[in-house]
Amino acid sequence: MLAKILVVDDEPSIIDVLTRFLSREGYEVVTASNGREALERVTEVWPDLILLDVTMPELDGFSVCQRLKEDEKTALIPITMLTGLDDREHRTRGIEAGADDFLTKPFEQSILRARLRSQLRLKRLTDQLEHTEGVIFMLAAAVEAKDAYTEGHLRRLRTYSEQLAMAFGLGPEEVRAVRYGGVLHDIGKIGVDEAIIRKPGPLTPEEITQMRRHPEIGAQIISQMRFAREVAPIISGHHEYWDGSGYPRGLKGHDIPIGARIITIVDAYDAMTTDRPYRASLGDEEATRRLIAGRGTQFDPDLLDVFLDLIRSGKLQPEQVRAEVLHGGEL
Template identity: 50%
Template sequence: MWMPTTHTSEAAAALPAQRRSPGDDPPGHIMVVDDNREAGAALAALLELDRHTVDHMLDGRTALSAIECRQPDLIILDVQLPDMDGYAVCAALKRSPITWQIPIIMVTVEGQRASRLQGLEAGADDYLQKPVDMQELEVRIRSLLRNKRRNDQLEQAEAVIFALARTVEAKDAYTEGHLQRLALYSVAIGERLGLSSDAMLALRYGALLHDVGKVGVDELIIRKGGPLTPAEYRVMQQHTLIGERIVQPLRMAAAVSPIVRHHHERWDGRGYPDGLAREAIPLGARIVAVADAFDAMTTTRPYNRVFSVAEAAERLRAGAGLYWDPTVVAVFLDWLRTARALA
């Protein structure tokens, strides 16, 4: 039972029809899950005064079914439910790749520390004790909705950026499947180097987006079947800088943008755009450079013949310490031998 401390259900009915000022954050779609019909209805009435759209569900299974049809922006979830407890509902939502980002406020009886810890372990984003202070609840709702809107905007931006990367790949018939192979090779190297999970995710993103800046390069240059002129090469080099700007809206921009900017640097310092050398080149960029070179050598390109895996491996060894990080090359070739043996 909710037991709001600020208003009773009768007081809620007597309040003005709207309390939100025009300059406030926009309202959201909130689901209240509480088996107490009267208390849940009272809470819903109070939230509706702030122009939120509110659904009141009396049990966990009904709530989960309703969420499959229409996702709320936020869920206020009581722990005590008749069919499945709030922990199970919360855990089910947080396990799903569709609903895991919906913020959940769980409510429990005052003083039950173990209950709060269990709810947070289940994935709850916030926790309130009964009796619920409505002013505090409203502040937490606004904060969580604000964060969700920001995350939604970032997700939309990321979707656009990855769509641009696929557009670049589609421009060049010779690079079909290149991004996925590059991500595979890069992640394999990263795993063998013992990178953290966050660094691995950034590496995968960097591999998939390394050439996204080519969306700003003339298609005739990208598709050209022969060597580029010096002027064309200077234009092509700009794709690293364009790509760096494109990926800035990503939540992982700080980790991904150095890979995008520096994947054409050389170990000897004669690459572009900044002429970085050796360990000054970000590790992710060094990894992607090796993976990119191997894929370019072993797939059909208009400017180069296809090399066998053995030939490409030998060229990587020859270029280690000149073009590429010797350690990264050695790790990749070791993985390649293992992968081919298991194939």
């Protein structure tokens, strides 16, 4: 399958030169003559690489690059910026906008050829990694499927954790990490005996020990993912308690990553407000009472107060209004 390259330039002569060169090199070429058209074309054709002119009317290349890099759906498309000025200011602005590479006009064919191959090779590796990540998310769903009583648990935790993170004022990157942590927090249970997971009664000390390994197993499973640095601490710490009595490391207070503290709260709430093998749902009133009882011991008091406000105000929603698909699997 031919690699697809989007060429964006307001000079017809440059588009013509690049189109002829890229076609000879065996690439499929798509073109746009300005920044706004480029943004439309990206979502129409999903290119493997974008050659983006810096100076264009209305919406310049820096603005286009920044918009694409800030959007999760397009952030991983390599962007090579084209400039007629080989100066530090343009490169600095391009780096700040998220550009992956730079080329100076007029183009030297050998350099252009080498840069294209390098960027497309990186894109193929990224695509392979995305496929691996898709498998990881599917594994998380498979773990959930082991227990009929936790149906929808991952979807609710993703939604609850994202709402709490946003209400607490976390930035977009932190919110995304928390959302992924909500989906993947229990993936380590794939390393736990299924009989233990399904057991309706109390666990033996040996079974408890095995079950308590799942946060660290989960962190290891996702260790090679692009977002592992942000998400792995959430997974490994989601059973740590504010007073230091949790596991696996006995972390205390703000030593526990904030994403893990969020998951601890929403996981407990979801467990109390859904039917389990050993009891029916406790309902919101009792769940709220028990959350308050754990304030400052099990739960971060500041985060808990924000979460309780969401519940009391009716703003906490178990499902997002919009449907969302994560890495090829709807969760």
